[in-house]
Amino acid sequence: MTRLLFTPTERFLVLKTSKTPKQTRSRRLTFILPADHPAGTVSVVGTFNDWRPGSHVLKKRANGTMSTSVDVPEGSTGRFRFLGEGGWWFDEPQADQITHEGSVVRV
Numbered sequence: 001m002t003r004l005l006f007t008p009t010e011r012f013l014v015l016k017t018s019k020t021p022k023q024t025r026s027r028r029l030t031f032i033l034p035a036d037h038p039a040g041t042v043s044v045v046g047t048f049n050d051w052r053p054g055s056h057v058l059k060k061r062a063n064g065t066m067s068t069s070v071d072v073p074e075g076s077t078g079r080f081r082f083l084g085e086g087g088w089w090f091d092e093p094q095a096d097q098i099t100h101e102g103s104v105v106r107v
Contacts, residue, residue, distance in 0.1 A: 025074045027107045031056075031082075035064030038084040046080030046102065048072050053083050077106050 031044045042058045048070045049055040058066035072078055081102040082090050095103035 024071075026071045027074050028069050028071050029078070029105065029107065030067055030069040031058065031080075032065050032067040033058060033082070037066050038088065038090075040085035042066060042082055042084050044068060044070075044080055045083055047078050048080070072107050074107060077104060079104055 029048075033042060037058075043054050044056045044058065045051050045053050056068045056070055058068045060066050079099070079102045080092075082092070084090065091098050092103040096106050097104040
């Protein structure tokens with residue numbers, strides 16, 4: 001299952017079924033920033049990595065976008081933010097919800 005949450009011209013997040021064994025009941029979240037993303041290193045931090053900066057750094061792809069993926073339990077709700085160079089935090093404006101704790105995605 002793939003669910004495109006945002007239009008391709010905006011920052012967007014793609015949710016795909018994990019390729020892990022069925023008994024794990026997990027989903028893979030792939031975070032993608034467009035080619036005009038912030039310059040420099042960007043990581044995604046959130047509940048899935050105990051809010052540790054640098055745990056999931058977005059890597060540049062051949063098409064100019066940047067991405068990283070994490071596996072999360074199916075049916076969970078995750079909170080996350082992007083962290084750019086110089087300590088610049090930003091949220092995904094098209095997330096399921098944005099709170100004072102960051103962007104929210106329901107898996």
